[in-house]
Amino acid sequence: MSALRRNALRFVLIVGTANLFADLTYEGARSVNGQFLATLGASAAAVGVTAGFGELLGYGLRSIAGLIADRTGRYWLAAITGYGINMAAVPALALAGNWPLAAILIMTERTGRAIRKPAMAAMLSHAGQQMGRGWVFGLNEALDQAGATMGPLVMALVLYTRGGYRQGYALLVIPALITVGTILAARQFLPNPRDLEAGHPLQGRGLSRRYWLYMVAAGCIGAGFADFALIGYHFEKTHIVSPTLIPIYYAAAMGVGAVGALILGRLFDINQRATVYGGVIVAALFAPLVFLGGSAMALLGMILWGIGMALTESVLLSLVAGVVEPAKRATAFGLFDTGFGVAWFVGSALMGVLYQTSIIGLVIFSVLIQLVALVFFRLAGFGPSDGSRRARAAR
Template sequence: MQGCFIVSDSVFKRYRNFLKNDAVKFIVLMGIVSLFADMTYEGARSITGPYLAILGASAVAVGFVAGFGELLGYLLRFFSGRLSDRTHSYWAITIVGYFINLLAVPLLALAGSWETAAALIIIERVGKGIRVPSRDVMLSHACSQVGHGTGFGIHEALDQIGAILGPLIVAVVLFFNGNYQIGFVFLLLPATLAILVLLISRSLYPHPHNLEVNIIKLDAKGFKKAYWLYVVAAGLIAAGFADFALIAYHFQKVTLFSAAFIPILYAIAMGVDGVSALIFGRLFDKKGFSIIILVALISALFAPFVFLGGFYMAFLGIILWGISMGAQESIMRSSIAIMSPIQRRGSAYGVFNTIYGVSWFAGSLLMGILYSFSINYLVIFSVLIQVISIPIFISILKIRKTQEKN
């Protein structure tokens, strides 16, 4: 019995020391920023579709606004990543991006037309595109102390808590008030908290690069072959990874789940995403790059379950979709940090995010077209294009093993 207390005390001290680590504190602080930020814009995204419709937008306009906003946000990551490397103004770019990203949401309450609301929705995505590469570079410095997979996993888990809470808050507001504008006004609170915690983080850790302990000596003049192969492979996974909007459309069309239950499925997927990020992030630190092959296999499996299965199979497919999303968010960001020189890490994240986002947009568009012809075609495309990424990941693994030997 005394031995149990000794073990428990040892575990407690280990985790207490872990939490005292400055790198962990920084990761958690930035995770809290993401938690409040996700509450803001994920809460908004849960109602922007019907809000635009009420303001007079057509279905085509709604689809264009959502798709174009995402595409523009991802394209901007290339330029913001390069800018952050050239200026080293990681905090300034991150803060500007968050201000644009978050303040556009409550302003939607003042939109008098669907065109104004559409512009604000696109501006919100632009803000996210500006901030992501710089923020991830700063996080990568801290993650080098605790393990990139673990660090990014913690951040993603906190991020997804916000992604769950935001839509639930809006649902409660609508239930008691029924007014979309009031819903957007309520989202000003988490937006303000996100910016407040962000500024506190900036004050406490003005130089996150000092948290970097594993300086990787890579050629700063350009990215190596393994990096470019990795970008291509990740782009293939993105192209075959169906957006939840298409999944929800399918569920509603075939009446597999009730309209009220579909948002709950999304919340469940986001919860699985957060847990998956922690688990796979930790596995990445322990097992290395090879774990990405398992992620690719899981990602390739969700489409047959979601689009061809019945109630229980589709539910399992949503779980697989959530697992894959969380694993990608933690492992892929970790891999970029490991494979890129510290001097060009902002550009590395920018290039990766741009290609990943464009691939996802193009793949989603193609799968939407395939869906109108045959669901089977969609499933075949989704599975095959993701499976093609596996031999590329294997070749990257061989390159990395060769480099380690040399």
């Protein structure tokens, strides 16, 4: 293994470890934020607006954050600032004495994530030159999802041992501090991640037609990808899954997402087309299983839902990294995430309406709009896979 590739692997592992503890922190908090707001006297409407506006901030600000990171070249500053805000807001919830303050902190946490996400994705993408883009984003997402699986379980354990929400939030200061310390260690280890992509032009050529087609395809996937809030609501309302098992179903999906990200990332570096097409088709089948099946089928549907999460967070980012020059990647990732987030928001709202009128209609919409993504992927085409590219170089 060359020194550059060894450094790339170490860098991805350090950043992935930071993301593991970051996800443990904020996913642990997000698993109880709604309930906590309710105990402070927030109405259902206030809870919904807080969650919805928080997600809108979390995705909408990424395009601005990415553009600023590319324009200034201060990727580490953006990343560290974002992680700092992201991690400070969660344990601060333990001190919130009223629901408006808690709501502000919840939205602040999402804002911090928006600031750091494009810059961090851009820096990670440089490691793809050495390791393969799919493997880089797949490995990072696997560690990310591992934290997302543990976070809600940690909070559940706190509540099970008769601790309150405030004790749970306060406990999350530990992984929050580990996150910040680890990301600072990543900065110390590799101050200029672009060195991993030495020899590539630094001047961006703008965003290509292929990039925009990938964004439309991702938007179709996002629009048909039901938020877990709606899925959990369905489980609770129909009683096909007992309330105590609903968090377990969610944790199972997160666990599958972690493993799926590794597998899809590796497959992406071997054959992009087959991985993308196969991933989209498999993930699109979650809706009929979740919304029309019994408890066993619902669990299978959640497994497919987890594969869909892995697809969006590893494979789609790998596609973007392959069609955008290094100097424009933070902008590209930020804009891509914003487009995906808006489509997810609109699609989730529409599926919420369809749920009230026709669950069959919801399922048809979810499946078809995700399969439409295949048309745009076909129009965009695919570049050579990183695995085949490295094999040719070795020969």
